Amino acid sequence: MTPTTTRATHGTRPPTGKSRATAAPGTRPAPAAGRRQGRRENLAGYLFLTPWCIGILLLTLGPMLVSLYLAFTDYNLFDSPRWIGFKNFQDLFQDDRWWTSVQVTLKYVLIGTPLKLAAALAVALLLVKPRKGQGFYRSAFYAPSLIGASVSVGIVWRAIFNDDAVVDKSMSLFGWDVGGWIGDPDWALPTLITLTVWQFGAPMVIFLAGLKQVPGELYEAAEMDGAGRWRRFRSITLPMISPVLFFNLLLELIHSFQVFTSAVVIAGSGTNTGGPGDSLLVYGWYLYEQGFRNLRMGYAAAMAWMLMLGIGLVTAVLFKTQRGWVHYEEDAR
Amino acid sequence: MGARRGTTRARGVRAAAAALAALGLLATGCGGGSGSGDGKVTIRYSWWGAKDRAELIQKTVEMFEKEHPNIKVKTDFSEYTDFWSKFNTQAAGGNAPDVFQNSYAFLRKYGDKNLLLDLNGQAKAGNLSLKGFRDGLEKAGDIDGKLLGVPVGANTFALFYNPDAYRKAGVTVEAGWTWDDFFAAAEKVRKSDDTLYGASDNANVMYLYDLYLRQNGKAFFTKDGKLGFTEDDLTKWWGRWQQHAKADELVPGKKSEQAKPKASISADLSASEFTWDNFLVRFAAETKTSLDLGPIPTTDGKRTGQYLSSLMLSGSARTQHPKEVAQFIDFMTHDPEVGKVMGYNRGIPATTSQYDAYEPQGVDAKIAAYEKSVSAQLEPITPHPAGADVAEAAFLRIYTQVALGQTSMGKAVDQFFNEADSALGS
Numbered sequence: 001m002t003p004t005t006t007r008a009t010h011g012t013r014p015p016t017g018k019s020r021a022t023a024a025p026g027t028r029p030a031p032a033a034g035r036r037q038g039r040r041e042n043l044a045g046y047l048f049l050t051p052w053c054i055g056i057l058l059l060t061l062g063p064m065l066v067s068l069y070l071a072f073t074d075y076n077l078f079d080s081p082r083w084i085g086f087k088n089f090q091d092l093f094q095d096d097r098w099w100t101s102v103q104v105t106l107k108y109v110l111i112g113t114p115l116k117l118a119a120a121l122a123v124a125l126l127l128v129k130p131r132k133g134q135g136f137y138r139s140a141f142y143a144p145s146l147i148g149a150s151v152s153v154g155i156v157w158r159a160i161f162n163d164d165a166v167v168d169k170s171m172s173l174f175g176w177d178v179g180g181w182i183g184d185p186d187w188a189l190p191t192l193i194t195l196t197v198w199q200f201g202a203p204m205v206i207f208l209a210g211l212k213q214v215p216g217e218l219y220e221a222a223e224m225d226g227a228g229r230w231r232r233f234r235s236i237t238l239p240m241i242s243p244v245l246f247f248n249l250l251l252e253l254i255h256s257f258q259v260f261t262s263a264v265v266i267a268g269s270g271t272n273t274g275g276p277g278d279s280l281l282v283y284g285w286y287l288y289e290q291g292f293r294n295l296r297m298g299y300a301a302a303m304a305w306m307l308m309l310g311i312g313l314v315t316a317v318l319f320k321t322q323r324g325w326v327h328y329e330e331d332a333r
Numbered sequence: 334m335g336a337r338r339g340t341t342r343a344r345g346v347r348a349a350a351a352a353l354a355a356l357g358l359l360a361t362g363c364g365g366g367s368g369s370g371d372g373k374v375t376i377r378y379s380w381w382g383a384k385d386r387a388e389l390i391q392k393t394v395e396m397f398e399k400e401h402p403n404i405k406v407k408t409d410f411s412e413y414t415d416f417w418s419k420f421n422t423q424a425a426g427g428n429a430p431d432v433f434q435n436s437y438a439f440l441r442k443y444g445d446k447n448l449l450l451d452l453n454g455q456a457k458a459g460n461l462s463l464k465g466f467r468d469g470l471e472k473a474g475d476i477d478g479k480l481l482g483v484p485v486g487a488n489t490f491a492l493f494y495n496p497d498a499y500r501k502a503g504v505t506v507e508a509g510w511t512w513d514d515f516f517a518a519a520e521k522v523r524k525s526d527d528t529l530y531g532a533s534d535n536a537n538v539m540y541l542y543d544l545y546l547r548q549n550g551k552a553f554f555t556k557d558g559k560l561g562f563t564e565d566d567l568t569k570w571w572g573r574w575q576q577h578a579k580a581d582e583l584v585p586g587k588k589s590e591q592a593k594p595k596a597s598i599s600a601d602l603s604a605s606e607f608t609w610d611n612f613l614v615r616f617a618a619e620t621k622t623s624l625d626l627g628p629i630p631t632t633d634g635k636r637t638g639q640y641l642s643s644l645m646l647s648g649s650a651r652t653q654h655p656k657e658v659a660q661f662i663d664f665m666t667h668d669p670e671v672g673k674v675m676g677y678n679r680g681i682p683a684t685t686s687q688y689d690a691y692e693p694q695g696v697d698a699k700i701a702a703y704e705k706s707v708s709a710q711l712e713p714i715t716p717h718p719a720g721a722d723v724a725e726a727a728f729l730r731i732y733t734q735v736a737l738g739q740t741s742m743g744k745a746v747d748q749f750f751n752e753a754d755s756a757l758g759s
Contacts, residue, residue, distance in 0.1 A: 078446040163591045163592055179587070179591045182591075183587065183590035185590075185739065273414070277739045278734070293421070295421060
């Protein structure tokens, strides 16, 4: 699964088509006994799989189908759903707040993700060479993403960027007087984006693993040819880690589209939803508000499927463009 | 080698079977009901509020359990909006708490969906007394003949003001003053003290606009659950506040957003603000400035349009233990000791027994004096339809966008009517 194994698996990938291993590899028992044994082995396998199968049926596939059905109904959580066809989807396009939530989310994704990946790669480059205290720095930078989705970080962020708090006070020293950042419609979203950029630990670890796979000879050869630092980075490092970059980009994009907790916690609950002037109304939050507070679960389900379509579209486009900039070793062959 | 593989396989099958059995056990384990074998009944009680209320409520619950050893009460609390999201989810799953804190604005919303226990039956059975409520409050939870909630405390709207700032500006507040007087006072305060705004911009407070409408013979909601005012009315109301905001007399939208979670007045930004009188308890904790309660401005010099609103306790229609729920509500509303513990945390106690038991001190005494002074003014409350809470949230949010300069007045008014109409189902 991890992209670091991409290179390794290319060598060991089983030849497609021909010699598929049928039963347990290694032993080759008599045909009849073998078949029975195989069946028993399969049975055990299926038995072990059952919890997973039940899980995916009950917890993933089932709810998804129900939600798809609900997207075409008027459903308030209490009365039974009433079929209304595409009305929810039509309403979405006329809903100003829906458009606001799309805009806020796109800004968050399009600004936050590249910054986060850049930070992750930069720090990974610093930490890839063995040096004193490397372990400490790696864990220190990784820690914020460990506690990533938690409410506590949101609360801390809120405390830091509030009126009269650390950031406000220290900025005022330099004559930059914003006041509470979270309460300012212009600064609330940048505050949220800073939080996601700060949590670059997970992609950093993956970058680190990717960087370690780049063969040292390449750099030596390039250096011999007189290539400078920047040139080596552009012509060797970037292409060599492009599969890792692709993986990180995909994962972070999908992840950012679903931002919810941090926005809600930073903007604070109470009657105040969406942050100052809806500047923090991310998609997930609006969906939640419609579903659980305004009791429009059908509408919320329609929103969820639009989000899924959106993410699917972005993913598809990324996979399409992949050929242009992601280099797998086999292409070189 | 072959033999060993055989035993591992057998073990594997057995392990898988065991895993399945465990899953099954788990499933039956979850199905267990709340009725335990020793005749003890457990009821779940949830409410919204913060830590200070949590400590008081815990005390009262322990008192109840002592009095009713056969009933155990499990409590659960969250903040106001989180409370309703959680409640919606639980109720939709058929798992609403047996008894919970409620307020007038939600009675119809959940009453219409048959989620609330009609307490009339329990009152008739003698499990819940409806006697001894102040100011006719025993009818507060009556919706179309069903008793959907019993008030624990009641409060009314008030003007909070900073007496020092008002004195310095040479303004006095007196009963019967008009909106013109109020805005003139705001202007004077602003002129006399450049660190303070004259008033918080409260144009987005539904309850205040409701009072203003009632002074003019209308109300925010009509009896049949629609909006009780026109787009013109709203444009005038919001426009008037905007005019004073633009004159720099009211706290600017951005500043009041930045002061959150504090209110503008408790952040010492403004000299006056409108809200429920029991908020004095909270404001006193947030600011060192001493605040007073003053009368609501009027249109005609007489009528303030004020009414009592109340926090209530409601039962779930699906509770297995309606009798115990009724006993709990009865205890919480009537027991004098509970009144002593809770004080004015949820407004002024709704029953005379609790009201008399508690000797208000400090800010509580101020609230008591204020309520006494307006008691002759109080009128009946206008019913809140289902969707009132959504309309309120829209009212608040959309005017805030006007105050922040993000949208024009015309667009804002349109948008409010759109959202409110769809929330109210018209």
